Amino acid sequence: MHFETKAIHSGAGVDESTGALAAPIHLSTTFERNEEGEPSRGFSYIRDGNPNVVRLEEALAAIDGGDAAIAFGSGMAAGAALMQTLPRGAHVLIPDDCYYGFRHIAEEYFERWGLAFTIVAMEDPGAVRQAMNAETKVIWSESPSNPLLKIVDLAALAEIAHGGGALLVTDGTFASPALQRPIEHGADIVLHSTTKYLGGHTDVQGGVLVFRKRDALFDDTLHARKIIGGVLSPFNAWLVLRGIRTLSARMRVHSENAMAVARFLAAHPRVEEVFYPGLESHARHDIARRQMSAFGGMLSFLVRGTRADALAVAAKVRLFTRATSLGGVESLIEHRASSEGPGSTTPENLLRASVGLEHADDLIDDLARALA
Numbered sequence: 001m002h003f004e005t006k007a008i009h010s011g012a013g014v015d016e017s018t019g020a021l022a023a024p025i026h027l028s029t030t031f032e033r034n035e036e037g038e039p040s041r042g043f044s045y046i047r048d049g050n051p052n053v054v055r056l057e058e059a060l061a062a063i064d065g066g067d068a069a070i071a072f073g074s075g076m077a078a079g080a081a082l083m084q085t086l087p088r089g090a091h092v093l094i095p096d097d098c099y100y101g102f103r104h105i106a107e108e109y110f111e112r113w114g115l116a117f118t119i120v121a122m123e124d125p126g127a128v129r130q131a132m133n134a135e136t137k138v139i140w141s142e143s144p145s146n147p148l149l150k151i152v153d154l155a156a157l158a159e160i161a162h163g164g165g166a167l168l169v170t171d172g173t174f175a176s177p178a179l180q181r182p183i184e185h186g187a188d189i190v191l192h193s194t195t196k197y198l199g200g201h202t203d204v205q206g207g208v209l210v211f212r213k214r215d216a217l218f219d220d221t222l223h224a225r226k227i228i229g230g231v232l233s234p235f236n237a238w239l240v241l242r243g244i245r246t247l248s249a250r251m252r253v254h255s256e257n258a259m260a261v262a263r264f265l266a267a268h269p270r271v272e273e274v275f276y277p278g279l280e281s282h283a284r285h286d287i288a289r290r291q292m293s294a295f296g297g298m299l300s301f302l303v304r305g306t307r308a309d310a311l312a313v314a315a316k317v318r319l320f321t322r323a324t325s326l327g328g329v330e331s332l333i334e335h336r337a338s339s340e341g342p343g344s345t346t347p348e349n350l351l352r353a354s355v356g357l358e359h360a361d362d363l364i365d366d367l368a369r370a371l372a
């Protein structure tokens with residue numbers, strides 16, 4: 001079945017008791033047990049499992065090409081739960097450009113959890129190979145990366161990880177499963193912040209881990225969710241599943257619009273550099289072409305000058321909204337270093353844009369005015 005069809009029909013099905021096409025939302029926190037004391041219909045307590053979350057997990061596993069998925073209350077909860085399953089003494093490779101929250105997890109919590117990490121230029125397979133050691137259990141990758149839109153060669157990283165007895169984990173939030181399915185390139189686990197494109201409407205928070213195999217690590221991570229408790233609410237599961245239904249159509253327009261905006265910015269004299277994997281000038285455009293079916297709605301650019309010059313451009317937009325986050329229907333722009341705060345390694349003259357589903361000409365007019 002094609003992606004578009006899976007995205008419509010996975011985790012779906014007419015409700016047995018009413019015939020409703022849209023799934024009912026089950027808010028019950030507890031479920032009846034039978035006379036033998038066992039769960040009567042497979043559910044027991046909301047933190048252990050919920051029908052809406054199960055539907056969503058089925059859909060996410062299907063569209064990302066995995067065996068199984070575990071949904072969480074946020075992307076960060078998903079990543080943290082996975083790291084908490086690692087044995088003490090494990091070593092993790094972290095990319096030099098990735099969602100700053102994960103760098104914070106490594107810097108602030110790994111030591112308390114008995115984990116070690118090394119920050120690596122993940123787009124350089126030679127550097128990754130060199131950074132591996134006998135304790136390396138996970139190569140953490142993100143492609144395209146946040147905020148510099150770096151592209152890593154997933155197949156090359158999978159080979160290095162597996163050669164060293166480690167797992168390749170890929171944060172695919174920027175691409176979404178509509179444009180890139182890391183498991184098809186060798187990744188073992190894919191993370192998405194479903195707060196972004198999967199939800200798609202700036203109104204729901206969630207995260208997911210999609211597993212290539214339903215194996216012991218899957219069981220361990222599911223257990224971590226139950227015990228540590230980073231669960232997704234039934235209503236949020238329902239919203240993310242609804243978002244999945246329109247994902248492929250939205251991603252097509254996000255990608256077309258972002259390409260038009262990237263080309264406009266690349267030709268603008270006040271723009272020093274544009275980071276968008278769809279541009280032929282992108283350092284790893286060829287790898288992006290191989291791994292992605294289109295290049296998504298996220299881009300960053302350097303405004304010629306200083307932090308103040310970049311902030312001045314962001315201050316003048318009218319159609320874009322100055323806000324963090326991404327993946328919704330409306331276009332956003334942010335001065336990324338300000339959002340990341342102390343410890344940010346993002347260039348001070350960088351603006352990051354989440355290009356939405358408005359008409360591309362209107363978005364370009366808005367940026368032209370802001371840059372004038």
Ligand SMILES: Cc1ncc(COP(=O)(O)O)c(C=O)c1O
Nearest residue numbers: 074075076099146173193195206
């Ligand atoms: C690439 C990426 N991964 C993970 C996250 C974390 O997701 P959440 O905010 O749902 O915890 C974000 C959030 O912006 C992100 O951009």
